[in-house]
Amino acid sequence: MKIKKHVAISESGVLFDGSTGDSFSVNPIAAEVLNLIKENKTEEQIKLHILEKYDVDPERLEADLYDFYAHLRQLNLLEKDE
Amino acid sequence: MNRQKLTIAVTGLNAFDNPGPGVGVIRALRACKDFDLRIVGLCYESMEPGAFLPDIVDVSYLVPYPSAGSDQLLNRLLQIHAVEKLDFILPNFDAELRNYIRISGTLKQHGIHSFLPDVEMLTNLDKMHLVEFCEKHGLTTPKTMTLTSIEEIDKMEDDFEYPVFVKGSFYEAYKAVNKGQVIAYFNKLSAKWGLPVIVQEVVEGTEINIAGVGDGKGTLMGAIPIRKLYITDRGKGWAGVVLADTTLVDISKKFIEASKWKGGFELEFIRTLDDNFYLLEINPRFPAWIYTCVAAGQNLPAAAVKLGLGQAMEPYENYISGKMFIRYAWELITDIESFQKFSTQGRL
Structure with a gap:
């Protein structure tokens, strides 16, 4: 999974797609996940990272991440070949 | 100096x-x-x-x-x-x-x-002839028809699904959802801007605008794409951001190669969700947001002046994306x- 080339995440948690001009406000956990994706971490690595850092039920996390990735695809924020 | x-x-x-x-x-x-x-x-x-x-x-x-x-x-x-x-x-x-x-x-x-472009160039690319131009040069544009009388609206209804855009020959456009609205906008626009009135298929997507300068020989001397972030109820951009997507500049190059456009211009596109670009219209002059191009690294009006004075200049190759304008009242x-x-x- 790869974030599109022109998508930038600001420290204030705003996602800006420089190719379309779309802006999205994301919460701190979403920003953290997005930055992990940008660092080329796999979905498994991201899941483990969040599980280690936060007190969260693994099944709940998996479902939430699945929803989040689907949302990113729907908003056209991921590279097409993924 | x-x-x-x-x-x-x-x-x-x-x-x-x-x-x-x-x-x-x-x-x-x-x-x-x-x-x-x-x-x-x-x-x-x-x-x-x-x-x-x-x-x-x-x-x-x-x-x-x-x-x-x-x-x-x-x-x-x-x-x-x-x-x-x-x-x-x-x-x-x-x-x-x-x-x-x-x-x-x-x-x-x-x-x-x-x-400036010549009259033929201007006519070939006006709202009435854009479909022919795009078909000839492999550019995509929404289905368009010109109306010179109210009687032609019946024929239009055979070929178009509602809603449609109804546009004046120079300025203004309205979305119409039924025949009554088309008639009302036809009367309003023809009284203000003359005939014909243009009917255009509505393509859903994001509007992208590109300002540029053509040298009249087929070379794009510079182009800056933006997306309007705030649009007034008169349809005018009150804020916008310079986009990073070079696909838009490539399309502009294609347009300039095909048209040999001379002078400043603004292209209006719709980008669909599946990344197709529909050319809506060509404005034969710079847009009101042109100063944003200077902030993005391309002084397109100065380029037009230099070219008009016969001074040599190299085309702009790069620009800075993420520059934003916000208009204000004062x-x-x-x-x-x-x-x-x-x-x-x-x-x-």
């Missing part, structure tokens, strides 16, 4: 809620370090805000409306030229362009340069005497 002394006349100083490009064009020209400028504003009305902005224009003159024709315009410009010694004219309204093109040869004989204070002088004497 010696700065070139130039006197440039600019139109479109109507910086209203439906703004003309003149003030943005002048700001761009003044930002060019190669020029030492005297700017002459050309106005149709004595309350065009740009005429009252001392940092924008040095002097302003009233000129006859486009409907008065090119002879009257030429006479007035030569009167102004006798006082101001103009080097260049940069018109910024669609509706006045044909008059300026018609007299551009005579103006040049008087030493007044310009950088009360300009002047004295009634200034307004009276401009209204009665035609010079400010």
Whole structure:
């Protein structure tokens, strides 16, 4: 999974797609996940990272991440070949 | 470095809620370090805000409306030229362009340069002929039909699904969801802008605008794509951001190669969710947000002036994305005497 080339995440948690001009406000956990994706971490690595850092039920996390990735695809924020 | 002394006349100083490009064009020209400028504003009305902005224009003159024709315009410009010694004219309204093109040869004989397309180029790319142009050159545009009478709306309904856009031949567009609305907009637009009225298929997506300059030989000298982030209820961009997507510049190059466009332009596209680009229309002049291009690293009005003066320049290859503009409203204070002088004497 790869974030599109022109998508930038600001420290204030705003996602800006420089190719379309779309802006999205994301919460701190979403920003953290997005930055992990940008660092080329796999979905498994991201899941483990969040599980280690936060007190969260693994099944709940998996479902939430699945929803989040689907949302990113729907908003056209991921590279097409993924 | 010696700065070139130039006197440039600019139109479109109507910086209203439906703004003309003149003030943005002048700001761009003044930002060019190669020029030492005297700017002459050309106005149709004595309350065009740009005429009252001392940092924008040095002097302003009233000129006859486009409907008065090119002879009257030429006479007035030569009167102004006798006082101001103009080097260049940069018109910024669609509706006045044909008059300026018609007299551009005579103006040049008087030493007044310009950088404009010819009438044929303008006609080939106007709203009525855009479909033919796009089909010929592999560009995509929404399905379009021209209406010259209300009776033709029945035929339109055979080929189009509602909603449709109903557009004036120069300006304004409305979305119509039924025949009654098409008739109402047809009457409104034909009364204001004349015939034909244009009907266009509605393509869902994001509107993208590109400002650029063509050299008249098929080379794109520069282009900046933006997305409007805030649009007023009159459909005008009040904020926008420069986009990073070079696909848009590639499409502009294709357009310029095909059209051999000469001068400034604005392309309006719809980008669909599956990343297809539909060319909605071509405006044969710079947009009102043109100063944003300077911030993004391309001074397109200055490029048009240099090309019109026959000066060599390399095309811009890069720009800075993420630059953003936000327009604002501001009360300009002047004295009634200034307004009276401009209204009665035609010079400010």
